[in-house]
Amino acid sequence: MTLPAENTRIVLASRPVGEPQRSDFRIESAPIPSISDGQLLLKTRYLSLDPYMRGRMSDAKSYAAPMAVGDVMVGGTVCDVIESREPGFAKGDVVLAFSGWQEYAAADAHHVRKLDPRLGPPRMALGVLGMPGFTAYAGLLAIGKPQPGETVVVAAATGPVGSAVGQIAKIKGARAVGIAGGPEKCAYLAELGFDAAVDHRAPDFVDQLAAAVPDGIDVYFENVGGAVWDAVLPRLNTYARVPVCGLVSQYNLTTRPEGPDRAPALMSHILTKSLTLRGFIQSEFVGAMYADFIGEMSEWIHQGRVQYREDIVDGLENAPEAFIGMLAGRNFGKVVVNVGMAEQ
Amino acid sequence: MTLPAENTRIVLASRPVGEPQRSDFRIESAPIPSISDGQLLLKTRYLSLDPYMRGRMSDAKSYAAPMAVGDVMVGGTVCDVIESREPGFAKGDVVLAFSGWQEYAAADAHHVRKLDPRLGPPRMALGVLGMPGFTAYAGLLAIGKPQPGETVVVAAATGPVGSAVGQIAKIKGARAVGIAGGPEKCAYLAELGFDAAVDHRAPDFVDQLAAAVPDGIDVYFENVGGAVWDAVLPRLNTYARVPVCGLVSQYNLTTRPEGPDRAPALMSHILTKSLTLRGFIQSEFVGAMYADFIGEMSEWIHQGRVQYREDIVDGLENAPEAFIGMLAGRNFGKVVVNVGMAEQ
Incomplete structure (x- = not known):
């Protein structure tokens, strides 16, 4: 696979006052990051949109530090490993990461979790199994x-x-x-x-x-x-x-x-x-309950006793609109952005 | 001891609107109650005044049923048993009861608890040990x-x-x-x-x-x-x-x-x-913690690691004023009304 020259990403352009507006987000191009020992280069398949992100966009005190204006929007992702400099990970692995609203990311290997595709669609790791x-x-x-x-x-x-x-x-x-x-x-x-x-x-x-x-x-x-x-x-x-x-x-x-x-x-x-x-x-x-x-x-899920529904949005560029809609209850099910469209 | 002809008691005259007023209480005389098998005739030594009573004076839904207008004001008491129709209790016993703002009361024996005066002043059962x-x-x-x-x-x-x-x-x-x-x-x-x-x-x-x-x-x-x-x-x-x-x-x-x-x-x-x-x-x-x-x-208390302070008010007739003052923070320590003045 030849990498494209550019990494498309969405950053916090301004802190929302009330309901977030499209103008609070900005689409940017940046170089594809390079990685050091212990890191992985990731290509995003799916980005999770969740209500907590609204809090991170503000500078009010909360349980997590706010993003800075200009930061890539945070978010959980399912990614393909496209380059590994950490033993135990290889190109082709699918991982759960927290790499945000972007196509490519460098991640420390100990910040991601390898997903087992035999357990079901890896996307579930952003929702019902995440x-x-x-x-x-x-x-x-x-x-x-x-x-x-x-x-x-x-x-x-x-x-x-x-x-x-x-x-x-x-x-x-x-x-x-x-x-x-x-x-x-x-x-x-x-x-x-x-x-x-x-x-x-x-x-x-x-x-x-x-x-x-x-x-x-x-x-x-x-x-x-x-x-x-x-x-x-x-x-x-x-x-x-x-x-x-x-x-x-x-x-x-x-x-x-x-x-x-x-x-x-x-x-x-x-x-x-x-x-x-x-x-x-x-x-x-x-620590106490995740394994259980x-x-x-x-x-x-296997027994059919827990069902789940996804609301899949195509294209990273549509993430801001989908996020705004989710805060207003216009989604129906777990909102996931299909970022890696070209690879599907 | 010859009983007086009358039992002095304080009843709820009207439901307070805002801060209780003296006029929300009424002092009455009533006959000394008679008792049946299983009951005790009590003479009040001390009456406890506590903030929860304010809630019972209103008719708003709460954890306890409200009093009716005309009811004797509720409250915890330390009393002398002056007549017993229950084996195991005898004249002269001192008990913790919930007999309210009055000089005399009939109580079911299983609603009172005998106090051991060797453990300290029985009045403590209304406060630090109650x-x-x-x-x-x-x-x-x-x-x-x-x-x-x-x-x-x-x-x-x-x-x-x-x-x-x-x-x-x-x-x-x-x-x-x-x-x-x-x-x-x-x-x-x-x-x-x-x-x-x-x-x-x-x-x-x-x-x-x-x-x-x-x-x-x-x-x-x-x-x-x-x-x-x-x-x-x-x-x-x-x-x-x-x-x-x-x-x-x-x-x-x-x-x-x-x-x-x-x-x-x-x-x-x-x-x-x-x-x-x-x-x-x-x-x-x-059930889980009282014995401990x-x-x-x-x-x-015996070790002096827990000290306590009482604010003792003399005379049942002064209970309404003391209660109003307690809600306003004018007491200093546990408010107890010394009801049985003549016997002290």
Whole structure:
């Protein structure tokens, strides 16, 4: 294979104010990187788009350092090794990397993980068998701790995290209720085996939710915030657990919303119902749970007990639009950008 | 002993709107109750006043059913048994009961606990060796889980719960920082062995707090809410634990405070710092921890490692004023009403 002269990549052009705009991203050409001992030259097949990236685009303090303006956008990738200077890796290997929104990257070999194509499409390592699937698994089992017969509610339920949350809840004997936007997504939740689906865009959303949880809510896997959380909070049972995994509805907020101030009421709910709210990042649980996750999740997928859906976007140049759409809920399933089009 | 003809008691005259008023309480006379088999006739020595009572005066949904207007005010008491129709109890026994704001009460024998006067003043069963002490012990150890070298912050730190939280934190090898109102209370925290004391009434409270927690806050034992919580939240470390035990600053709120709405920012803190917020009522932990509590706490008191302070109010008729003052922080230590004055 002859390398092209240039590496196409997408950088952070400016920090978004509110909803990211196309102009916050810039497509650039750069030289193909060279590699040193211990490194690999990677060619991107697939780039994962995930809500956490919105946080990295801002300079607000968070669990990860923000990107600098001009940096290549971060992101998980599935790549082909096209040159190796590390024993144990060879040209042709397929790896999971964190090489971002670009066609080529140099990576330290100890920062990538070799994928076994016999286990299924390597792309799964960006979704159901990767960070989103593990986020669902760890947050639900380590924090949510659903018991047989309990009610588990999850929003963004057709997304890669939410769909895994609901299906794992079912495997654990709980009742799974999914919240999604629009009738098409709600219909898909029935296919996945959710016990009920609630459309957060419906005018009677609050009543739909009430009807879907006649025994209240024991676990709410929080990944959206906003109006959905407002509707869930009064339905939480005593001792309910709320793994707080994301707040996608508020990532684009530029100011504090108008009052009244509902923080005191939130604290009152926590107190009077003995609630547990626990924020988490999946990396906290990797050491304790990742091996179990890969084993169990692979088996559940093989058995058809966990299904997954991908929303594949063709071409790196379309990543910004797809990312903006995902934050607005316009995706349907795990968003993956097919970067290595020419090689498919 | 000849019984008086009448039982003086204080009932809920009306539900408070905001801060309780004297007119929300009414002193009544009623006949001395008679008892049936399995019951005891009790004469109250001491009545405990505690912030949770404010919640029971309202009809808002909470963890306990509200009182009805006209009911005798609820409360924990230390009483003398003056008549027993239950084997195993005899006139002269001293018991812990929940017989409320009155001089005499009939109680089912299985609802009281006999106290051993050799272990110390029976009044301790209302404070450091009772519900407040156990609230501190269970919330701090089961939820807060302080590790050696970590920083534990508690507000209302001279009160019966807060003072125990700080002293137990010290015993567990943590750094204890207390928040209290006024220099006199702050000076007392130094006597108790707190590493730092912060005056929430000082104009530079927020800066004082920052200076007192140079390594951030790992455990915040929440029992006040409001402006103290606002100052604590930005100082919480990643993985900090917040046992939510009470919110005394907001019990008298009649409307939601003006905006901006800070609930989304609170959720963001929980997410980005992997915080744990956990509401609790001590009764949840009685089965698992009460025996250990009595054993350990008795020993710590005996060793002088846990000290306690009482604020004793003479006369049942002064209970409403003392209760109103306690909600405003005008007490200094555990508030106990000396009801059985004539017998002292």
